[in-house]
Amino acid sequence: MTGELAIRLRGAVKRYGPITAVDGLDLDVPVGTCVGLLGPNGAGKSTTMRLLTAQAIADEGEIEVLGYRLPGDSKAARAECGVVPQLDNLDVTLTVEQNLLVFSHLYRVPRAERKEAIEGAVQMANLAARRHDKVDKLSGGMRRRLLIARALVHRPRLVLLDEPTVGLDPQVRQELWALIDALRVQGTTILMSTHYIEEAQRLADTVLIMSHGKGVAGGPPAELVFEHAGREALEVYGPPARLAEVQAEAAEAGLRTRRTGTSISILGVDANGHPFEGERRPANLEDVFVLLTGEEIE
Amino acid sequence: MSTVERGHLGRLERPALTGVLVREIVNFSSYWKASTFSSTVEPTIYLLAFGFGFGSLVSRAGGFPYVEFVGTGTVATAVLFSSAFPAMFGTFVKYKFQRTYDAILAAPVDTEELVTGEALWIAMRAGVYGCVPMIVAVFFGLDLSWGMLLVPLIGWLAGLGWACFGIMIAGYASSFENFNYVVSAVLTPLFLVAGTFFPLSTLPRWAQILGELNPLHQCVQLVRDAVFLNLSWVDLLRAGYLALFAIVLWRIAIHAMERKLID
Numbered sequence: 001m002t003g004e005l006a007i008r009l010r011g012a013v014k015r016y017g018p019i020t021a022v023d024g025l026d027l028d029v030p031v032g033t034c035v036g037l038l039g040p041n042g043a044g045k046s047t048t049m050r051l052l053t054a055q056a057i058a059d060e061g062e063i064e065v066l067g068y069r070l071p072g073d074s075k076a077a078r079a080e081c082g083v084v085p086q087l088d089n090l091d092v093t094l095t096v097e098q099n100l101l102v103f104s105h106l107y108r109v110p111r112a113e114r115k116e117a118i119e120g121a122v123q124m125a126n127l128a129a130r131r132h133d134k135v136d137k138l139s140g141g142m143r144r145r146l147l148i149a150r151a152l153v154h155r156p157r158l159v160l161l162d163e164p165t166v167g168l169d170p171q172v173r174q175e176l177w178a179l180i181d182a183l184r185v186q187g188t189t190i191l192m193s194t195h196y197i198e199e200a201q202r203l204a205d206t207v208l209i210m211s212h213g214k215g216v217a218g219g220p221p222a223e224l225v226f227e228h229a230g231r232e233a234l235e236v237y238g239p240p241a242r243l244a245e246v247q248a249e250a251a252e253a254g255l256r257t258r259r260t261g262t263s264i265s266i267l268g269v270d271a272n273g274h275p276f277e278g279e280r281r282p283a284n285l286e287d288v289f290v291l292l293t294g295e296e297i298e
Numbered sequence: 299m300s301t302v303e304r305g306h307l308g309r310l311e312r313p314a315l316t317g318v319l320v321r322e323i324v325n326f327s328s329y330w331k332a333s334t335f336s337s338t339v340e341p342t343i344y345l346l347a348f349g350f351g352f353g354s355l356v357s358r359a360g361g362f363p364y365v366e367f368v369g370t371g372t373v374a375t376a377v378l379f380s381s382a383f384p385a386m387f388g389t390f391v392k393y394k395f396q397r398t399y400d401a402i403l404a405a406p407v408d409t410e411e412l413v414t415g416e417a418l419w420i421a422m423r424a425g426v427y428g429c430v431p432m433i434v435a436v437f438f439g440l441d442l443s444w445g446m447l448l449v450p451l452i453g454w455l456a457g458l459g460w461a462c463f464g465i466m467i468a469g470y471a472s473s474f475e476n477f478n479y480v481v482s483a484v485l486t487p488l489f490l491v492a493g494t495f496f497p498l499s500t501l502p503r504w505a506q507i508l509g510e511l512n513p514l515h516q517c518v519q520l521v522r523d524a525v526f527l528n529l530s531w532v533d534l535l536r537a538g539y540l541a542l543f544a545i546v547l548w549r550i551a552i553h554a555m556e557r558k559l560i561d
Binding site for chain 1: 307403407560
């Protein structure tokens with residue numbers, strides 16, 4: 001089973017008029033792993049997700065999902081995938097159970113297994129007490145859990161999560177992380193797009209950082225951090241004028257910096273022998289993210 | 299895994315159509331009262347207003363007592379109101395606001411199956427709701443006949459075409475406001491010049507010829523011929539015309555929705 005890929009993209013390109021949303025993307029998702037697509041808004045993460053369900057058709061490149069070639073055999077691939085969209089599209093006038101019932105049909109769960117599948121999803125979403133409530137009576141966190149459970153009703157081998165926790169409270173986010181982690185432990189392959197760095201760091205075995213439709217760096221989060229940002233960073237605080245000076249001095253000393261808004265982070269300060277004073281901290285994925293995707297928001 | 303040859307799933311599969319229909323049926327359980335109310339009350343009001351309002355001035359039309367003439371004619375009105383309108387608005391809402399179609403197309407369902415399932419469902423409803431004015435007319439003196447059993451089928455066939463028409467319009471529309479043009483410029487004239495409230499024979503020749511092209515008129519004629527047991531080979535042509543209308547709009551609706559749903 002080693003080396004087997006649940007998702008394989010080679011040179012995928014997707015253009016919308018003059019905009020190239022996905023620009024020659026290569027992506028490997030090995031079976032049984034959780035891969036995080038990390039990138040700022042507009043990096044092409046959601047378009048990549050749509051390519052994988054053939055809701056967007058690539059202009060160039062090869063896409064394989066669970067061994068099926070897309071877009072031709074996308075329907076067979078979709079039968080074995082679960083998709084959690086970024087925007088809630090539950091049927092709000094239906095109950096929790098009715099939503100799951102509908103999707104057990106859409107995902108072709110055999111009649112004899114349907115009841116059990118729905119029950120399993122209700123339990124997974126931890127909504128047993130609310131099973132007969134209509135969706136518009138549920139809290140935001142419950143709706144998200146139901147959205148995830150709905151994608152799992154047919155026990156898919158591959159789950160696509162598009163920004164699973166965007167716009168949610170920290171408490172709710174933790175709850176969802178636990179749910180996603182439980183899936184991972186069961187051996188389900190997961191591709192998750194996110195722009196929350198902590199989310200990628202906690203859940204993903206490997207991360208692909210995307211910028212302008214391309215993959216700019218990939219690997220396990222710890223390796224990426226070490227490779228691009230070193231072991232430690234120094235946080236220097238001060239008034240804006242002072243920060244600008246520090247940035248210039250660091251550049252002269254051959255050290256890379258990034259602005260955090262309130263401070264300057266000097267990266268790669270693993271060895272001593274530089275004149276700066278500040279708070280030492282371990283380098284993190286956010287350092288890598290900002291280094292690779294740029295400091296300015298376009 | 300890439301070496302494994304596995305099944306390529308075909309087009310218009312039953313499990314996919316069933317999935318789309320189950321979603322509609324389960325949803326219907328949450329809104330059937332409102333939908334049945336409007337689909338029943340509107341044509342009934344037309345029937346009462348025209349049948350008795352006009353009926354006091356006109357005793358007979360097209361060779362039938364006026365109430366019976368209108369009672370059979372408004373079957374087509376009910377079919378139109380319960381197919382073209384829900385198809386236009388429902389499709390647009392599910393596509394744009396509820397994003398339902400994004401969820402369905404992420405499952406093993408293609409746009410062709412989605413559109414077909416939705417149209418079949420709307421046509422079924424139209425077939426049932428279409429019978430309402432006829433049933434009301436029975437209480438006002440329309441005689442029962444075995445031909446009435448064909449009316450749900452006629453309503454279904456006409457409803458299928460109008461459902462596809464509505465889905466097509468929703469597929470091409472970029473906003474709700476676009477529907478106003480269609481309702482004013484297409485549906486209202488077709489609805490009035492269908493032989494529902496007055497026989498087309500009272501119109502100038504050119505309007506009569508245009509009227510023959512109106513699927514709603516063909517539906518009205520089929521219903522009258524069935525209810526009054528006047529069926530002939532011409533009605534086969536009429537049914538064929540409705541089937542052609544449905545098939546052509548079905549394909550266009552699929553094309554329009556594919557453009558909309560698949561980037």
